[in-house]
Amino acid sequence: MFVRMIAKAFLRQWKKMLMIAFTIALGASLATAMLSVMMDVEDKMNQELKAYGANITVVPKSASVISDLYDVGDENVSGTYLKEDELGKIKTIFWAFNIVDFTPFISTEVTLDNGDKGQVTGTWFNHHMDLPTGEELDAGIASLRSWWTITEGEWLDEQGSHSGDYAMVGTLYAQRENLSVGDKIHVTGSAADKELEVVGIFDAGGDEDDLIYVPVDTAQELGGLEGKIDSIEVSALTTPDNELAVKAARDPSSLSVSQYETWYCTAYVSSICYQIEEVITDSVASAVRQVADSEGQILNKTKLLMILITILSMVGAALGICNLVTASVMERSQEIGLMKAIGAHNPAITALVLAEVMCTAVIGGIAGFYAGIGFAQIIGHSVFDSAISIRPMVVPVVGVLVAIVTLIGSIPAIRMLLNLRPTEVLHGR
Amino acid sequence: MKKRKMYFRMITASLLRRRSRMVIALLAISIGAMILSGLVTIYYDVPRQMGAQFRSYGANMILVSEGDTITQEQVDATREQVPGDKLVGIAAYRYETVRINDRPVMAAAADMEQVRNTSPFWLVEGEWPSREGEIMIGKNLAQTYNLKVGKRTTCTYAPESETEAEEGETEEIVLDNWVDFTVTGILDTGGKEEDYAYMLLSDMEKLTGLPTEYDVCELSISSNSVGLQTIADQISDNVDGISARLVKRVTESEDTVLSKLQSLVLLVTIVVLALTMICVATTMTAVVAERRKEIGLRKALGASNGSIIAEFMGEGVALGAFGGLVGALLGFLFAQAVSRNVFNSSITLMPWLIPVTIIASVLVTGIACLIPIRSATQVDPALVLKGE
Numbered sequence: 001m002f003v004r005m006i007a008k009a010f011l012r013q014w015k016k017m018l019m020i021a022f023t024i025a026l027g028a029s030l031a032t033a034m035l036s037v038m039m040d041v042e043d044k045m046n047q048e049l050k051a052y053g054a055n056i057t058v059v060p061k062s063a064s065v066i067s068d069l070y071d072v073g074d075e076n077v078s079g080t081y082l083k084e085d086e087l088g089k090i091k092t093i094f095w096a097f098n099i100v101d102f103t104p105f106i107s108t109e110v111t112l113d114n115g116d117k118g119q120v121t122g123t124w125f126n127h128h129m130d131l132p133t134g135e136e137l138d139a140g141i142a143s144l145r146s147w148w149t150i151t152e153g154e155w156l157d158e159q160g161s162h163s164g165d166y167a168m169v170g171t172l173y174a175q176r177e178n179l180s181v182g183d184k185i186h187v188t189g190s191a192a193d194k195e196l197e198v199v200g201i202f203d204a205g206g207d208e209d210d211l212i213y214v215p216v217d218t219a220q221e222l223g224g225l226e227g228k229i230d231s232i233e234v235s236a237l238t239t240p241d242n243e244l245a246v247k248a249a250r251d252p253s254s255l256s257v258s259q260y261e262t263w264y265c266t267a268y269v270s271s272i273c274y275q276i277e278e279v280i281t282d283s284v285a286s287a288v289r290q291v292a293d294s295e296g297q298i299l300n301k302t303k304l305l306m307i308l309i310t311i312l313s314m315v316g317a318a319l320g321i322c323n324l325v326t327a328s329v330m331e332r333s334q335e336i337g338l339m340k341a342i343g344a345h346n347p348a349i350t351a352l353v354l355a356e357v358m359c360t361a362v363i364g365g366i367a368g369f370y371a372g373i374g375f376a377q378i379i380g381h382s383v384f385d386s387a388i389s390i391r392p393m394v395v396p397v398v399g400v401l402v403a404i405v406t407l408i409g410s411i412p413a414i415r416m417l418l419n420l421r422p423t424e425v426l427h428g429r
Numbered sequence: 430m431k432k433r434k435m436y437f438r439m440i441t442a443s444l445l446r447r448r449s450r451m452v453i454a455l456l457a458i459s460i461g462a463m464i465l466s467g468l469v470t471i472y473y474d475v476p477r478q479m480g481a482q483f484r485s486y487g488a489n490m491i492l493v494s495e496g497d498t499i500t501q502e503q504v505d506a507t508r509e510q511v512p513g514d515k516l517v518g519i520a521a522y523r524y525e526t527v528r529i530n531d532r533p534v535m536a537a538a539a540d541m542e543q544v545r546n547t548s549p550f551w552l553v554e555g556e557w558p559s560r561e562g563e564i565m566i567g568k569n570l571a572q573t574y575n576l577k578v579g580k581r582t583t584c585t586y587a588p589e590s591e592t593e594a595e596e597g598e599t600e601e602i603v604l605d606n607w608v609d610f611t612v613t614g615i616l617d618t619g620g621k622e623e624d625y626a627y628m629l630l631s632d633m634e635k636l637t638g639l640p641t642e643y644d645v646c647e648l649s650i651s652s653n654s655v656g657l658q659t660i661a662d663q664i665s666d667n668v669d670g671i672s673a674r675l676v677k678r679v680t681e682s683e684d685t686v687l688s689k690l691q692s693l694v695l696l697v698t699i700v701v702l703a704l705t706m707i708c709v710a711t712t713m714t715a716v717v718a719e720r721r722k723e724i725g726l727r728k729a730l731g732a733s734n735g736s737i738i739a740e741f742m743g744e745g746v747a748l749g750a751f752g753g754l755v756g757a758l759l760g761f762l763f764a765q766a767v768s769r770n771v772f773n774s775s776i777t778l779m780p781w782l783i784p785v786t787i788i789a790s791v792l793v794t795g796i797a798c799l800i801p802i803r804s805a806t807q808v809d810p811a812l813v814l815k816g817e
Contacts, residue, residue, distance in 0.1 A: 016715075023711045030704045037697065048689050051682040052486065057619065147681040205677025288619040293550040294485040301482050301771055302690065305475070308767045309468065309694075313701045316464045320708030323457045327450065327715040375700050383693045416449075 002352070009356050016328055017360050023324040024364030025371060027317035028402050032372025034310040035394045037379055041306045042299055044384045046237045049298065050100055051146045054233035055291040056273055058082065061282045081106075081228035084216070086280050090234065091131050093275040098267050101139050101235040103127070106216060108223030110187040116177065120167075120187060120212045122219025122229075125156045141213070144235060145204065153181035153200035158215055165218055167196040170209035174201045187212075191224025234276065234285070238269040240296030245270050249287075318405040325357060325409030333420055341422035350414055357410050358403075365402040369395070440743045454716045455752050458790050461709035462756020463763060466786045468698040470764035470776060475694050478772040479687060480651045484517045488547045488647035489679040490661055492521075495670045498642035506668045507646070511660055515650050518546025521643035523633055527584045528605075529574060529626070536584065536626045538633035538641075547649040551622070554578060555614035561632055564610035567623035571615045580612050584626070586636045608636045648673075653687070654680040706793050713797035717741065721805045728810040738802055745798035746791050753790030757783045 010017055060080040082104070090102055107121040124140035131137060141148075142155050156168050169179055179185065183198050196214060203209065220226050241249075248255055248263045249270035255263060263271050269292045273285035336349055373390055380388035444451050492499060492507060504521045511519075520543035527536040541557050555578035558565050564584070566576060576582060585605040610632070616622060630641050650657060657680055661673035720741075727737055761778060768776040 019711055019715065023708055026704045026708050026711075030701060033700060034697070037693075041693070045686070045690070048686045049682075051685045053678065053682075146685075147678045149677075203677070205675060286619045289550045289552055289617065290487055290548075290620065292619070293552070294483070294487075297485050298479070298482055298686075301479070304771045305471075305694075305767065306697075308770065309471065309697060309701070312464060312467060312763060313705070316460050316701070316705050317708070319460045320457060320705065320712065323453050323712045324708075324715055327453050327712060327719070330450070330719070379693070379696045379700065383689055383696060 002355070005352060006355055006359065009352075010359070017356075020324060020328055020357070021360045021364035021367070024321050024361050024402060024406065025368035027321040027405070028365045028368025028398055029370075029372035029375060030317040030368075031314050031398050031401055032369050032394055033375035033379070034313050035397060036373065036376040036388050036390050038303075038306040038310045039391050039393070040376075040380070040388045042303050043237070044380070044386070044388070045299055045302050046295070047100070047386075048384070049295045050235050050237075052291045052295070053144055053146070054102075054235045055238065055269060055288050055295065056234040056236055056276065056285055057288055058232040058234060058276055058280060058283050058285040059230070061284050080282070081225065081230065082232065082280060082283055084220075084227045084229050087229075087232065088129065088131060089279040090232070090276060091129075091133070091135070091137065093272070093279055094264065095236070095267050095272050095275060096133075098237040098272065099234060100237060101144050102232055103140050103144050104216060104229040104232050106219050106223070106225060106229045107211075108189055108219055108225065110189045110212075110222060112177070112188075113186050118173070118187065118212055119210075120189070120214055120219050120222060122214050122216040124216060125158045125168075125213075128159050144233060145208075148202045148204045148208075151201050151203050153198070156199050156213070156215070163215070165194050165196050166199045166214070167218075168200040168202055168213045169198055170211050171201055171203045172209040173212065174198075185212075187222065189222030189224070192221050194218065194222060232280075232283075234272075236269070236272050237267065238272060238292065238295065239267045240300050241268060241270070241293075244268075249273075314401065318401065321402070321405045322409035325406055326413045329353060329357070329410060329413035330416060333417065334426065336417045337420050337422045337424075337426050340420065341426060346418050349417060353414055353417065354407075354410060357406055361402055361406040365399065368402075369398055372398070436740065436743065439740055440747060443740075443744060444747065450716050450719070451748070454713060454748055454794075455755075457709050457712040458749055458752025458794055459756040459759065461705045461793065462753045462786045462790045463759040464705045464756075465702055465789055466757040466760030466782050467763040467767075468694075468701060468760075469782060469785075470761060470779060471767060472691075472694050472698050473779065474764070474768065474776050476653075476687060476691055477651075478768065478774065479690055480653070480683075481517075481774075482772070483683045483687065484649050484651055485549045486679050486683065487550060488518075488520075488649050489676050489683070490648040490650060490657060490673055491676060492646035492648065492664070492671050492673050494644075495672060498644060499646055499671065500642060503668055503671050504643065504646055507648070507664050507671065507673075510664045510667055511648070511650055515652055515656075515660075517649040517651055518543050519646065519648050520544045520547040521646040523630065523641060524644045525586065525633065525637055527586045527626070527636060529570075529582055529584055531585075534570060534584075534626055535624065536628060536633070536636075538628050538630045540630065541627070544627075547647045548618075550618070552617040553614040554617065555612075558613050558627065558629055561629060561635075562608070562610055563613045563629070564632075565614040565616055565627040566612055567625050568615055568617045569623040570626060571612075576612050576615075578612055578615060581609060582612060583607055583609050584628075584636060588638060606636050606638055608632055654684050709790075709793055710797035713745070713794050714801050717745075717798050718801040718805075721801075721808070724802070724805040725808070725810040725812075728806070734806045737806055738799070741798055741802045742795060745794045749791035749794035750787055752794070753787035754783070756790065757786040760786065 060082050084104065087104055090099060103124045105121055105123050107119055110118050110120045112118060126138055126142045127140045129137045129139065140158070151171055156166055167185070174180070179198055181198055181201065185196050185198065187194055187196060216229070220228065244259060244263055245268035252260065252274060269287040273287060276285040277283055339349060376388045376390065380386060499521060504519065508516070508519055520539050523538045525536055526533050528534065541559065545557065553565065571577070574582070585607040587605045610628065616627065634641055650660060652660065654675065657675055661675055664671060664673040724737055765776050768774060
């Protein structure tokens, strides 16, 4: 009988039920979309902030000490280098997945035919790597220096047309030496001399405008530095620092075992630095504070902002659902009055109303959840050009929210219904 | 005259008698209006507030001299070219090679207060130098010289011009200038600043014996790259001997990230608003649909469709206006709370938003009421009264 009554109610009043389901669906979709976006916003903004370039630099241990101690003007006469064949290891650390980009640098002094000195820096432009894990990665300054603008020519394409003796030069250098795309420059390094063809002129808006960039091999041959590199810039997705991270950055050995594990297994910039030092021999990895610090600050603010907006919209959605449930249950006073008049008990009426509303809520909630995922994807694709990943956490949160809100919304209405006097209602007051 | 009085009485009586329903409707409308005004305020304020956060990336403009050095007058003149509320910091640096333990070290002198503003990301262990005789040294230097906070050290400076002048002449001992320093802070930046020593301008004057002239000047201005370029052009035009250049890395990246953030908030606002408004509309529809019987009765008594619609719409508009006003104020409070919590600064009230919110909520309630009323007026009163 109970089931039949509910089924009948749905069939007869499908319009009204549809409206309740619709509102609940709206609320649920709002909650789903906002929760998903909120939980993913940190990752997404982190990717965007990669525009600021590397947040970790790796240099050989004691490089600075030696150049200071022996007062050698030219930085790398001291002979401390990192090994090029260890570069791939960066993608094997615990937080390998968080390393989005990295590129090595090796610089050497050269002399031009007209006697001018210049600095040639060897680096990756769009280096392709097949990692031992089976992954593939394209890394290099084309993505790590997103703020460079190419004023003439194009990016050096290491993989394709420009493998060999090609170079990119900064605007200042190009002006001084009167270079343009297609020109050849003959440079003499300490070990070899080469004819470089200029493929692009870039404007970096900084010191780099005075340099010549070439592929790593070319620079190594010029300087006789086969297999050696000066420094590595790493761009990693990191978690904003907290007290533990600051303490660990000073001295990891001061941590207790459990603290150490928490720190090591969290993507703090200091723990990623530490792990890089573990795999690259004789290296010192340090956080570029300008990037790492600001990143943390902006991420925290963005996340807080989204949390507050989410709370607002959840409250809005909850009250909206509450309201409608109350309004639509109250409307049925006459029907309930009749039931009471023919002898229905209060618990029976409560059960009936609740069962009806909850059935609608389940249908509406499920529909709303999928609609919400759709909204989240619309936001993700139009803002970040990538899909928002839906966390499993969202499902129970939205479920519980819809259930509680619907229940609370029914309470005032049910209380009112229970206090109804059948005669009055039926009389039409 | 009488008719209008009756109209108002009917609306107020209807609102007052059906208190519980009206509270529900009012609540729904105010929530909608609150979300509208709150989110729109945040949307407009985000670029300003976030822009200030992005200043933690440090200087976004540098001044370079067309001559050799930058004078204090030029720095002051530049400061006047930048609107006061946009200028976060202007720090002029003087670089000299000094010697610590007879080894050359690059020393920089600047107004430390301004350096703090332009480079908020510097992590200083200990204190910033604030008095004469205090020095802050980079982390690498500290390691090399084994210096710690609180230790004392001496900087010496060999006046360049004199040594050159005396070349070729009989050797005469020129005494180096020297100043004693206490190390107050160790600087950690992850950049080349770690190889420098930082001191106050007055100490540098004492050390070199030369009046202050700057080598480079950093500015941190909160503005987007277009605004910055305007300011830079203005400085280059109006201050003699100075050209201002943007730090592309900072300005370009800020534009990219900030525009993403703003479009995120915009889309979120649109989605939330659309859903909330539909929610408000369904609630209003439910509240009005309930009164089919009343409408039927009125029709049976001879009321025209027009007068019924006018009365119900009057109610809807009154509710919408009141709910909108309440919601607009609540929304402002919400935006204020967000701003306080997230950015530690208060928000500016946008007066035009209040009428906009009220009009929007009146429109939404009006449309929401109209649909059920129309369907009710089209039905035969006899059927409605019978309850079918």
